Amino acid sequence: MISKKSNNAINLISWISIVAIAVTTASLVVILSAMNGLTGTVADLYNAFEPDIKIGVNKGKNFSPSTSLLEKIKSINGVQFVSFTINDKALLKSSENQVLVTVKGVDSNFAHVTNIKNAIVDGIYNLNSTSKNNVLVGNGIATQLQINLREYNNDLSLISPTKGKNESLNPEDNLTQVYLEPSGIFSLNDEFDYQFVFVGMQTARKLFEISDKISFIELKCEQAKVADVQEKLKQLLGENFVVKNRYELNDILFKTLETEKMATFLILAFIMIIATFNIIGALTMLIIEKQKDIKTLFSMGASLSLIRNIFMREGFLITGIGTALGLLLGLLVCWLQMEFHLVKFGDEFVIPYYPIKIQLQDFVWIFGLIMLIGFFAALYPVRIFTKKDLLH
Template identity: 35%
Template sequence: MVVVAIGTMCLIIALSVFNGLEGLLRSMYGNFDPDVVVFPASGKSFELDSSHIVTLKSIEGVAGVSEVIEDNVLVEYKEAQRLVRMKGVSRDFDEYSGIRNVLVAGDFPLVRDSIGYALVGRGVQYDLSLSLQNDFYTLQMYYPKDIGPGVVNPTRMYNLLNIIPGGIFAIEKYYDDNYIFVPVEFARELLDYGNRLTAFDIYLTEDANPIHVKSDIQSSLGEEFQVKLGEELHGDLYKVLRIEKLFVFIILVAIIGIASINIFFSLTMLVIEKRKDISILFAQGASSTLIRNIFLYEGCIVAFTGAGIGLILGVGISLVQQHFGIVGMGMDSAVLNSYPVQIEILDVLLTVVAIILITFIASIQPAKKASKSFSTQTFQ
């Protein structure tokens, strides 16, 4: 019974931690990624048509559409330089994006009093030794021009624009170390894109069905564009998490299965110990089925009792961690101070069913042995 209880508890806690990690990732990426992304099926950019935005905003469930121009640029601050991923976004990004939830310094939005500002990832800030309190230095951004042969003047080989750093965000290491957000007008001028964009970021209403909206957008824009949900941008990562969760479940169930050998031997010893009692039951007319069921019921009592105790302990510990964060990450730079935990009913049900099934299977052989051996030997 103790083995069953401990196994159930460990399974529920382990699965809840994986659920918490997946929820944490979805929450972090949700502050950066839009609900739906539209980008060209081929090439890096596409020509903006005024009908595109009108069409997108007319689709049911679409709350906002942000124009996006994204590319790699060289950024310089004082004497420091590095390559970053610049993402130019329009005003709908300010209204619907969750980026404001992850600002650790500075202000939002990107355009204030007709002046454009940049939101810089915390990792980029560290590399550039950037200070928001120093108004004398701006971010200098360089982007190479599409020039022909014969140009020898270095200043004609690139575009250069200055922008004031307005805020610092911290989402996740990859984004923090690589991304800078700027107004789309600034990006269009720096990259000399004219009327071209690289993508549309689309934000949905709370009651919208993302899959239906994605289908409507794809049918409206045609095969010239690809449409992806925000979650699909990190589909591989979520898939890896689910595979890891599955393997953890299988490994722990296998360990519990091996530990259930104790139940098998316990019931076998019980059969031997109760030889006389079983013989008396046979003498009084008990059938082999009744004797078998008695020991099966004994195994079920162990299974249900152990699973119940483990369920209470596992859910209880998970709830305590979820609300009070007793077990910490052990890192000062961690996104959360404690391990994230999220209990899902399906995991609890699968765990209980697996534990009961394993214990029941371990009880079958001793029960059969009790019903067969004594029925053929008693009073011969």
């Protein structure tokens, strides 16, 4: 590739080709790993809030789960924990402010089904107290209502319209109000922090006047069996219920992230195609320079395929060296970010530094794509400039 007899221009173009391929390959590795890290971080945030599988009714808001149905769900291989939840809107009021929130009433298993305890930044979970109506509020709501857990004047209450026929002329008689004591503050992202509060199941039943109904059945499953459990639940429950996994609960978000990753991959692949034009130039110049040697080999009985293979290997060598260097460089950059957190976020972000997640399949895709592009980049000049009529 870089023999002493080679022209300096050919050497220069060969090195430019290697550097261009290496830089583009490294960029692919770093950017795709960063996208993986971002997707993983988002998934972790939703892990704290969403279960592996959520079951709801196809029509309506609430339903009454039978004991036999619950036993059948628990008996499915792969199901670890089952939790009942109630979801509805209510007005959360403090002594000075008020805000409309989504109330999620949870039972004692909810902390096992999700990682909500890991999201608590102040206070404790403690939603299963039988003596108090405790509430876990989002950080954004806590800011809006000026909730401070170290103060004793956190006068909070949830207000919901009374169910049934409202006959009283006094508006307050048509409202159900439950007084609360904040036990903790959680922080996930703005979507949750400014919208959700968690209360115990009994508190939710009292607030919404629901005696035996629930909104959702939420499941914690063995990760390797989530798909199997979901399929069995669909067969068990039929069309009257909706069974969704965590990905499907937030499908728009995750599909957007996947689309961004694919778009990034295609853009960098296009840049890689442009970079491989250097290989075409280097091989073209090399073949032209070696025309006399090629004709000599051909006249001595060397086959056309043998001659072409020599230059194809030259192209593969340039591509292979560039790809290998790029993969190593990209891996090094990813490792440095993972170990030393070189690229940091501000304090307002959920995570302090840009996340990186290396996936083997990305390396396979990158290596395969670049070698394929390199093959066609080498094939064009080799076939054009080693035609049989040019060797006579």
